[in-house]
Amino acid sequence: MSPLAVIGLGAIAGFTIFLGLPLGMIRSTAPRLKVALSALAIGILLFLFWDVLSQAWEPVDSALGAHRFGTALGNGLLMAVCIGIGLLGLLYVDRMGKQRSETAGAADVSTGSRRLALTIAVGIGLHNFAEGLAIGSAAARGELAFAVLLIVGFGLHNATEGFGIVAPLSGTRPSWPFLIGLGLIGGGPTFLGTVVGQAFTSPVLSIAFLGLAAGSILYVVIELLAVARRSLFKTTVTWFIFLGLLAGFATDAIVTAAGA
Numbered sequence: 001m002s003p004l005a006v007i008g009l010g011a012i013a014g015f016t017i018f019l020g021l022p023l024g025m026i027r028s029t030a031p032r033l034k035v036a037l038s039a040l041a042i043g044i045l046l047f048l049f050w051d052v053l054s055q056a057w058e059p060v061d062s063a064l065g066a067h068r069f070g071t072a073l074g075n076g077l078l079m080a081v082c083i084g085i086g087l088l089g090l091l092y093v094d095r096m097g098k099q100r101s102e103t104a105g106a107a108d109v110s111t112g113s114r115r116l117a118l119t120i121a122v123g124i125g126l127h128n129f130a131e132g133l134a135i136g137s138a139a140a141r142g143e144l145a146f147a148v149l150l151i152v153g154f155g156l157h158n159a160t161e162g163f164g165i166v167a168p169l170s171g172t173r174p175s176w177p178f179l180i181g182l183g184l185i186g187g188g189p190t191f192l193g194t195v196v197g198q199a200f201t202s203p204v205l206s207i208a209f210l211g212l213a214a215g216s217i218l219y220v221v222i223e224l225l226a227v228a229r230r231s232l233f234k235t236t237v238t239w240f241i242f243l244g245l246l247a248g249f250a251t252d253a254i255v256t257a258a259g260a
Helices: 003-019 021-025 031-065 069-104 109-140 144-169 176-199 203-229 234-257
Strands: none
Touching: 003 021, 003 109, 003 144, 003 176, 021 144, 021 176, 031 069, 031 109, 031 144, 031 203, 031 234, 069 109, 069 203, 109 144, 109 176, 109 203, 144 176, 144 234
């Protein structure tokens, strides 16, 4: 398989995220539906947080097992710093966005929902860049069958991630250009990571982006949980968080069973 073909398949894996984006056009303003969609997104993102952290920690764990303590310390510090940048960076960026909205007199529910959806897309985009690196690296090593399995698996994951991005938008009637922009931010990095991963393999770069993704996803989960706590549908929230977790693990299990 040619490098261009691998890049093309990487693009397909990234842009399956668009499959879930039309759900953002749901016009219902029913409170229970909005809470259920947000809770489902929380479950999916909690799975992604665990998945990203486990991938970022694996090189540290391997170095510790091989008694390469200097490498383990360096990788561990890099992961910790990047998690902090992802978490705290989004905190201050989001705070500045809120201040600008208030100054412009646009601090309404719709604006807050769009800002939260954008924040989710950024976090997932960082995660997907790391996935693209894995696809490109496998192809560069000549493991084309494994690369194709990764593409299929990540494509399946990205379809559920698209839903997680637009869940806060239920009832806000976003424009199609805005939804397309969210898809490019969330799914486009898979394509970019595939290109970079084929050019060179860098475990350090992968750890850095996984750490950034973990921090940003954690911030989004905190924000969505705050919204869920203000609702009066505790049972609905709990059930749909559980269902979101199941969806994340189910897609991961399918990929693992296929040999990826």
